Amino acid sequence: QKEVEQDPGPLSVPEGAIVSLNCTYSNSAFQYFMWYRQYSRKGPELLMYTYSSGNKEDGRFTAQVDKSSKYISLFIRDSQPSDSATYLCAMSELGGNNRLAFGKGNQVVVIP
Amino acid sequence: GAGVSQSPSNKVTEKGKDVELRCDPISGHTALYWYRQSLGQGLEFLIYFQGNSAPDKSGLPSDRFSAERTGGSVSTLTIQRTQQEDSAVYLCASSLAYRGREQYFGPGTRLTVT
Numbered sequence: 569q570k571e572v573e574q575d576p577g578p579l580s581v582p583e584g585a586i587v588s589l590n591c592t593y594s595n596s597a598f599q600y601f602m603w604y605r606q607y608s609r610k611g612p613e614l615l616m617y618t619y620s621s622g623n624k625e626d627g628r629f630t631a632q633v634d635k636s637s638k639y640i641s642l643f644i645r646d647s648q649p650s651d652s653a654t655y656l657c658a659m660s661e662l663g664g665n666n667r668l669a670f671g672k673g674n675q676v677v678v679i680p
Numbered sequence: 681g682a683g684v685s686q687s688p689s690n691k692v693t694e695k696g697k698d699v700e701l702r703c704d705p706i707s708g709h710t711a712l713y714w715y716r717q718s719l720g721q722g723l724e725f726l727i728y729f730q731g732n733s734a735p736d737k738s739g740l741p742s743d744r745f746s747a748e749r750t751g752g753s754v755s756t757l758t759i760q761r762t763q764q765e766d767s768a769v770y771l772c773a774s775s776l777a778y779r780g781r782e783q784y785f786g787p788g789t790r791l792t793v794t
Contacts, residue, residue: 611773611786614784660781663778667736668780670722
């Protein structure tokens with residue numbers, strides 16, 4: 569079982585729809601939960617991170633973490649064509665080598 | 681300010697040759713990381729440098745892979761006797777000390793081994 573599971577299936581939504589992405593994980597030592605956005609042929613760009621369980625909102629983006637279920641989510645409201653990208657979840661333990669464990673990513677296409 | 685830069689952006693090499701990939705982290709970032717992104721495996725951690733401490737090499741897939749960091753800044757990832765399975769995008773990231781939750785990535789080097 570991989571540490572982080574993210575169903576890599578592509579997702580197409582119409583402009584203005586809510587995009588919902590999620591990951592599950594098996595390592596209970598993970599304390600930080602990140603979402604990265606990656607455009608084609610570019611490096612991943614940090615969108616937001618959450619420490620432990622809870623919700624965090626940043627503009628149109630909301631991240632949720634449920635440590636009891638080992639389940640994290642990212643919601644994108646009022647999606648725009650510019651949101652079309654691959655979204656990667658990542659996680660790390662507290663301290664140590666700060667190694668990020670990534671999911672495989674979801675390719676999101678927002679159709680105008 | 682300037683972000684993480686990597687060179688070359690693309691590298692095509694023949695099987696068995698050695699390659700060197702370079703990373704320039706964000707100024708002031710003492711932590712530097714190398715990851716590999718391949719189609720089948722996603723993003724995988726390779727190695728971590730923090731200041732002058734000994735690097736954490738726990739993610740290096742074989743002894744053909746090595747990395748060094750000179751002067752606490754620029755880093756070079758070296759792959760010896762390249763194999764076709766080494767073909768991937770090699771990404772470098774940096775962060776402030778002990779703020780590994782905020783890693784900033786470079787654009788990557790796309791390595792193709794023929």
